[in-house]
Amino acid sequence: MMTICSVPNGFKKWTRRIFASVISAGCLVGAVSACAQQTVVSEPNASVYVLDLWKIYEQEGFDSLEKQVNATYFITALQGIVNRDESRLFLDAAVNLIGVELDSFHIKGRDKQADFESMDRRWLAWLQQSGLLGQRPVVEIESVKDLLSVFADEVNGLALWDMETPSSVNLALTAAGCEDLLPLSADLDDGFLQQRIAASGISLPVVQNFTGYASKAAKQGITGKELIYRTMLDLYLKSGKASPYHLWYNLDAFTWNPPVVSYGGNKHLGNRNILQHNGLYNGDYWISQRGLFVDLYPLDDAAPNDDLRQVPGTDLRLWNDLLEESYRQRDGAFGVMGGFAPWWVKYTDAVGNAHPPIDAEQAFIRLATSYNLWNDADAAFGLSNASFYRHLPLPKPSEFTNPAVEKPELKKDTIYVCLFMLDHDGSAWLNQIAHTIYDRPGRGTVPLNWAINPLLSDRVPHVFRYLLENRTEQDFFRIGDDGAGYVDPYYLVGSNRTGRIKEDGYEAYCQAAKPYLDRLNMDLMAFYISDQEFTEEILAPIAALTPAGMGLNRTATLKEVAGVPVKFAQAYHHRDKAMFTSEMARLFERAGSGLIYPEFYAYRLILFRPSMVADVVTELRKQHPAANIEFLDAHTFMSLKQEGDKLPLTSPWMHKKRLEARAGEGPSGLEPVRAGDGAFAVVKDGDASVWRLAPSAKSPRYFYVTVDDAFSKENELADDLQVRIALSCDAPVTVGLQYNSMWPAGDFPNPYKAHPKKTRQSPGEAQEIVFKLDRPYFKNSQNAMADFRVIISGQGTVDIESMILEHDAE
Structure with a gap:
């Protein structure tokens, strides 16, 4: 059974090119933005096949990371193919990594080993109990041979890839969705998976061979990675075989070059943690949708750490080539880019590139939005069985x-x-x-x-x-x-x-x-x-x-x-x-x-x-x-x-010429506020209290302050306001100020206008520092809804005794 609804013009054109039999008013399941609800119901007595991935790996000798990686690509690709039209193959693979992180941090103590459970078994049990699987029998698959015996007739053969060009795995996975092929590497696991397939007695022909691309690319004066994505563009996207609506940011096989890096510190989970955090279970959905598998650097300022020989900017040019063609085929309708910039393995200062992780994230989202692609931001933690779940009914x-x-x-x-x-x-x-x-x-x-x-x-x-x-x-x-x-x-x-x-x-x-x-x-x-x-x-x-x-x-x-x-x-x-x-x-x-x-x-x-x-x-x-x-x-x-918001602003401080705040005292119209990058404590120092910024290796540190809204309204753009801060320290620090202001030209607010003054403070008695403000425009527009922040550069303890906001008497 399929719910019918109207679809965007771009999607209709794409489906007509591939499936002549699709009804023009119909809805192909999975079309992004295409219909408000879509449901496919399996035959009431059709079996649900369940494969316990880690049990199979243990029983059949998949005892190394390389063997497990190769097999996981192969099995999840098969799952995406056979689940394209209905929910048939379910994997028991993923564990509760978010629960492990929370338990490790909050219950057992930071970075301690927390217990884990299978997310997939838990969901399968609930699906059965809730009736969403009807009366369908559940059949456990006990071996690779059993798996192929059930489903081999539904695939067309193999797509070979190699570690010489790690990005070739993404071309093989794209081929899996577009041509119903299973990805296989002969060099990642020294042929182990090939041997298991041969032992099953089932013959799978090689349909696409994406090995040796590094050598081919060298003859053209480019890198293997560039040639892989040029091939993907021509062979699958421009040809209409791939969906322009579905792209998956898939961490490629560069990941499996030693030393293997995995997000999170769950070492007690071993390879389970590595495979799941690095997205090995996620591909089935995108294969079921005939999506593109892509892993490229979203900036152009340097060669990425996985392809240092390329001309800087090549990855971004390839991104643009793929996304522009995708946009054109969609007629600008929205599609989806799944996944996230893999900051823990590539493209950031964590692994030798220049940018912090937030830069890679923002560049990726900027690029996706710019081509009318919204993001399903899986990032780390992993998801298995989405190709199975997608056919289940959504509540009305x-x-x-x-x-x-x-x-x-x-x-x-x-x-x-x-x-x-x-x-x-x-x-x-x-x-x-x-x-x-x-x-x-x-x-x-x-x-x-x-x-x-x-x-x-x-x-x-x-x-x-x-x-x-x-x-x-x-x-x-x-x-x-x-x-x-x-x-x-x-x-x-x-x-x-x-x-x-x-x-x-x-x-x-x-x-x-x-x-x-x-x-x-x-x-x-x-x-x-x-x-x-x-x-x-x-x-x-x-x-x-x-x-x-x-x-x-x-x-x-x-x-x-x-x-x-x-x-x-x-x-x-x-x-x-x-x-x-x-x-x-x-x-x-x-x-x-x-x-x-x-x-x-x-x-x-x-x-x-x-x-x-x-x-x-x-x-x-x-x-x-x-x-x-x-x-x-x-x-x-x-x-x-x-x-x-419609109430008139009034307060005891709105007409004051001077606001003064001291730690431990009552409301004054000035109030320090804590933020993610601005922590402090109120402590007794003799007879008085102070706001104390504890010693920290992080520099700079921030002390955020909010100003009474009514006072702020009365003093917008005042030309004679100044901030006076009395502080002491036990080690040399430099003190600065940033505040809400208006840009000198135009009326656009600047939340973090930097005061030009930087004061060097030496240890000893408290000293007062004065900052005269230029066009202050206090609108709670800094972190924690603050109006200004004191900037402390240096690592010692800093005590702030008082702060004053006043009109300059001069």
Whole structure:
């Protein structure tokens, strides 16, 4: 059975080229942006075949990493082929790596060995119990011979690749999807897998031979990697054999050159950790979709560490060649790029390139968005069986509802808090989070807002059903996560695009995004992410998609766009739990200090278990029973925020000429705030208290400060404001300042205007440093919604005794 719906013109043209029998009004399952819901149901008595990957490896002598890698490429390719039209072959391969990381860090102590379990067996048991597999019998496959005996007739032969040109594995995997071939390397495992195939008595002919490309390329004066991707472009993409809608950022076989690197420190998991973290299980879905397997450096400033002989910029040119052709075949309609820049193995300063990991991530997302490709950001942690899961039914849109909540009356002396649980912008993460985070104690105590990228419903629809069926009255959904698919909205603007396409992508994005949002009944976006400042011009074209509200990963002066409330969401990773606890303590203390207008705070809690939130809030409520603080579902939060934004700003400090703050004293209109890169403690130093920045090998360190909003409004662009900081240190440091300002030309805010003054501070008594400000424009636009930050370069202890913001008497 197949649900029929309309599809974009570009997709229709592609399917007509390949499948003459496709009904022009129909929907080919898996077409990105093509239909709001798609379901394929297997024959009611057709067997589900299950292969325990690691059991087979142990029994049949796959006892080295090289043997296991070669076999995993081969088996997952077979899985993608036979699962293309229905769910037939299921692998028991992946373990709960996110759970292992959390348990190792928080329960057993940092970097300790945590227990693990099979994610796949757990999901298979639930699928059977829930009835999603009907009465289909489950048949265990006990050997490679059994596997080939069942499925060999459904493949056309082999695609050979070699370690001489590690990127050749991506060409072989692309061939697997386009020609129903199985990838095989003779030199990676010294022919072991070939021997196992021969022993099965099943003959698989060589259909494509992608070995020896390094030698062929040398004759042309290029590298083997370049020749591989030129071949991919011509043989599979330009020919129409590959889907222009599906690309997978697949870490190629360079990974298996010693020393083998794997993300995470789970050494007790051995090769299980290495294969899963490096994405060996993920390929089945992309093969089922006839996708392109690509691994290229997204910058052009140097030769990448996996191809040092190439002319710098070659990888990026190849990216552009592939993406431009993909865009052309889609007629600009949106497609999907799965995976992520493999920062732990390639292209970053972790392995000898010049850039930190965030640069590779941002360059990749810029490039993908610039060609109308959103991202299913698997990154590390791995996902098996997506080709199996994709055929399972998604809950109906009407099932995505939230518990009824009575909107509270807006109170001027109250702090309102919204907690977004994420990151759920990659199918691999969501598939694990359901059991390793969502299932854990703590839900039902505090409203938790589960933000999920709706694109993930293509690969892991079963997870959405599981979440809904096991929710409490304090679990809220209908919330997206960094777009309908992960995009950077700034690069939907044609003139901002980094590739060769310079036409706007807004219309294509909205056309593609609305069906995905509608299928999950989503009308609110937890946050959009960008490496550039958000402006009304950037957000206005997409605001109507989520009329209930939009969160942002960067601070912005915007309060609403096209009538849609907008809010910055401060991020905390689970490893920052102590900082989050301190931030919550700050809010509870502030909420008991007699606020004169409501305050709104939103937080992105990345890989937080519910108890990590509930325990903190419960304890702080005991400590501060009179605190006026309310934790809200996201929809109520955004609605109240929009109401609160319309209140006139008033405060005891709005008409003051001078604000002065000292550690341990009450509200003053100046308040230090903690951020991910700005930690401090309030400590007693004799009779007085100080804000102490502990010694750190990291330099610089930051001390963030927020200014009363009413005072800020009264003093916008004042020409005589100055900041005075009194501090002492036990080792030499240099002190600077950055603050919210307006650029000298135009009216665009600059969150981090650097004061030109740098003061060298020597150990001894506290000294006062004065910074005169130029066009201050305090809009809470630094990290932690701060207005300025003190910059400390040096590693000693620093004590800040007081800070003053005043009009210069001169």
